[in-house]
Each structure stands twice: as structure tokens, then as C-alpha cells.
Amino acid sequence: MAPTATRSPWPRIGAIVLLLTALLSVIMIAFAWPATRSSVHDIPIAVAGPPAATAQVTQQLSAKRPGAFDITVVDGTAAAERLILDREVYGAIDLSSGHPQLIIASAASPAIATALQQVAQALGGTEAAVPVRDLVPLPTDDPRGAGLAAGALPLVLGGIVAAGLLTSLVAGAARRLAGAAAFAVTGALALTAILQFWLGSVEGSYWLNAGAVALGIAATALTILGLESLLGAAGLGLGAATMMLVGNPLSGLASAPEMLPSGWGTVGQYLPPGAAGSLLRSTAFFDGHAAAPHVWVLLGWVALGLALAGLAAVRTTRRPAEGERADDKIPVAAAA
Structure with missing residues (x-):
């Protein structure tokens, strides 16, 4: 007779259901709250x-x-x-x-x-x-700006998916970081080409627009990779949740940072999705005016991701060294 499969206890199932309910509620709040509380202020x-x-x-x-x-x-x-x-x-x-x-x-x-x-x-x-x-109209092919607003989600997802796949499929922190940087460039070239040449949602210099998108993808992917290298799976989840559930709804790309609930629009501009969206508007329609603050924000996130990865590498190399020193202290007689 085949052994009876072990069944999960009901309390565990109840806990999972409650966890899923809480997660769904957080997702709803993250996306619906900024939209329903948007108003004209300041x-x-x-x-x-x-x-x-x-x-x-x-x-x-x-x-x-x-x-x-x-x-x-x-x-x-x-x-x-x-x-x-x-x-x-x-x-x-x-x-x-x-x-x-x-x-x-x-x-x-x-x-x-x-x-x-x-x-x-x-x-x-x-x-x-x-x-x-x-004075500065939207393109005739996209007079409502729908393409640029919808582009916020792929921009964020690109960095998250890149970090997840590189973590799963590539061994070595340096190779993962290199892969993320390379993807930021190729992904930006593809995403910008779709927005500019197919959908007609952005104008201006294709290369400047692609640079803005690449910086946004790199800031997201490298930050998540840095967190993962330092904290493991928890870091990967923390980074992805921050970018998707906080950064994306507060980016203001669908409306404007000033239309989000008081103060939260400013917070969103200090996260990669908001900074990248505002930078792309500047390069696409305003000849790069007011781009510098957003560039510095994104470079700061890139630097943070690299610093976290470097810290994780130092910690990893230090542990074997400490283990070797401990082995050296073992008496010869005991070792024999």
C-alpha cells in the first residue's frame, strides 16, 4: 500500500489565507490610494x-x-x-x-x-x-499621453525581472551586476524605440531618452541585486516590493507628483520609478531642462546597489579568512 500523503494542518492553511488577504490589501492600497486621493494642491x-x-x-x-x-x-x-x-x-x-x-x-x-x-x-x-x-503639446500620435503613463510599469518590471532572473540563473555577484548593466542598455534601447518610433508617445533625442530609461532600469535592478547579495531572498523581496508597491504608485507619471496625496509625490521623486519618469519627460519634451536632480537621484540608487554588493562581497571573503584563522589555532595534538 502506498504511504498516505501528509496533509497540511488547518491552522497553517488559515495563516496562509490571512497572509494572502493582507498582501492583496496592501497591493490595493498601494495602487488605489494615490489614484483616489489625487487632487490639485501646490x-x-x-x-x-x-x-x-x-x-x-x-x-x-x-x-x-x-x-x-x-x-x-x-x-x-x-x-x-x-x-x-x-x-x-x-x-x-x-x-x-x-x-x-x-x-x-x-x-x-x-x-x-x-x-x-x-x-x-x-x-x-x-x-x-x-x-x-x-506651449509644449503632447505628440499627435498620443495626444493623451497614455503611452508614457503606461510605460511606467514596464520600466519598473524590467528592473525587477532582471534582478530576479540574474539571481536565479547567473552565479557570481560581479557577473550579475554586469548582466544588469548590459540589460539596462539593451532594454532601454528596445523600450524607447517602442515608445518613440512605434507608439509615438515621446519625442526629442532617441539617445537621450534611451539614456534616461537605461538609468531608471539600472537603478532598480542594481539596487535589488545589492539587497539580494546582502540579505538573500529577503533582500530580493524587499527591493521588489519597494519598487513595485511604493515607487510605481508614487511615481506621478500618470498625473503629476503634485497631484498625489500631500508629501507622497515628493517621496516618489526620490525613488527610481518617479525619478526615471520625470527624467524621461524632461529629455523627451523639454530639451533636458530640470533633468539634473533626477539624474542624481538615479545615480545615487545605482551607487547604493553597488555599495551593497561590495559590502556583501567583503563579508563573504572575511568569513573564510576568519575560519582559516580559527583552524590555525587548533593544537597539533588535537588535530592528530
Whole structure:
């Protein structure tokens, strides 16, 4: 008679069910909470024109939408356009000509561009509609920016999958790191080609865009590999969970960092998914303006991953050395 298979105890099954429920709840919170709590707050905009007119509009905005905007007052249209192109503001209400007009940059954030149009029309009241000029529009092949927003997930998954496969299939920390770096380049070239040449979701220099994507993939993959080399499977899980459940929802690529729940958008910009997404917007639509902070964030994560891997290598080499010293202390008679 064949032996009866061992059955798992019911308490263990109950614990697994509770763990899965908790995990599903965390995933739901991570992705749904930022989306459902998104709102317009502290959005940087400019108001351009004569002092009396700008003061009146600024007062109206503060009264009707308190806390919604971080307003910079400038004296003319050219100054407002410069702030938009430098990515210091998302748009401007221009009063220079005596008749208000709205200047937006939908490529910076379609969601904020829509919100600004609603605010401008409300300021116009029952008068003629406020004219809108899109200074940096999205590509005609993707006027809603759907491709770039959807590209956030493959960018994060690329780094996570790379780290997981390299850990499973490649022996040697140095070879894993080299494989991750190589994949960051080839994966970025492929992903950017799809976004730019097939979907038409990004513009600008293909090579700069690919560099931004490569830096994002490398930051994710190398950080996870560094954690895995130091902590083992727990490090792999910690890194993947951080990038997927925290970094991706807080990246702001689908809307804007300022539209996420207060403070969390800033946190997201210090994680690889958010920094990479903002860097890609800068290279694709704004000639690289405001790219430097995001580059430094990503380089910092790359450096962290390499440092963790180096620490793990030092720890590994130190343990055999300590073992050899212990063996040297064994008396000859005892050894015999």
C-alpha cells in the first residue's frame, strides 16, 4: 500500500489565507490610494502681467482654490514661457495683453493641463472663453499621453525581472551586476524605440531618452541585486516590493507628483520609478531642462546597489579568512 500523503494542518492553511488577504490589501492600497486621493494642491504656476492685474487674479485663485497653486508672479509673456520651458511651472495665466489667456504644457502633465483650463474658465466667468495656448503639446500620435503613463510599469518590471532572473540563473555577484548593466542598455534601447518610433508617445533625442530609461532600469535592478547579495531572498523581496508597491504608485507619471496625496509625490521623486519618469519627460519634451536632480537621484540608487554588493562581497571573503584563522589555532595534538 502506498504511504498516505501528509496533509497540511488547518491552522497553517488559515495563516496562509490571512497572509494572502493582507498582501492583496496592501497591493490595493498601494495602487488605489494615490489614484483616489489625487487632487490639485501646490501646483506651480505663473501669473504674468501688470502688478494690479496679477494681484487681483492671485487673490481670486487663493480665495476660490486655497492651497491649490504655488504662484510665481512675472512681468510678461516671455518670462512666463521661460518658466514653463524650464519646468519650473506647469502653466501660466497671462494678463499682459489686457485679456487673459492660459498657457499650458500638456507634455508636462495632461491632468494638470486639464485642471488649469477648468480654473481659467472659472476665472473668466460668463464672459468669452479664455483662449488656451499649448506651449509644449503632447505628440499627435498620443495626444493623451497614455503611452508614457503606461510605460511606467514596464520600466519598473524590467528592473525587477532582471534582478530576479540574474539571481536565479547567473552565479557570481560581479557577473550579475554586469548582466544588469548590459540589460539596462539593451532594454532601454528596445523600450524607447517602442515608445518613440512605434507608439509615438515621446519625442526629442532617441539617445537621450534611451539614456534616461537605461538609468531608471539600472537603478532598480542594481539596487535589488545589492539587497539580494546582502540579505538573500529577503533582500530580493524587499527591493521588489519597494519598487513595485511604493515607487510605481508614487511615481506621478500618470498625473503629476503634485497631484498625489500631500508629501507622497515628493517621496516618489526620490525613488527610481518617479525619478526615471520625470527624467524621461524632461529629455523627451523639454530639451533636458530640470533633468539634473533626477539624474542624481538615479545615480545615487545605482551607487547604493553597488555599495551593497561590495559590502556583501567583503563579508563573504572575511568569513573564510576568519575560519582559516580559527583552524590555525587548533593544537597539533588535537588535530592528530
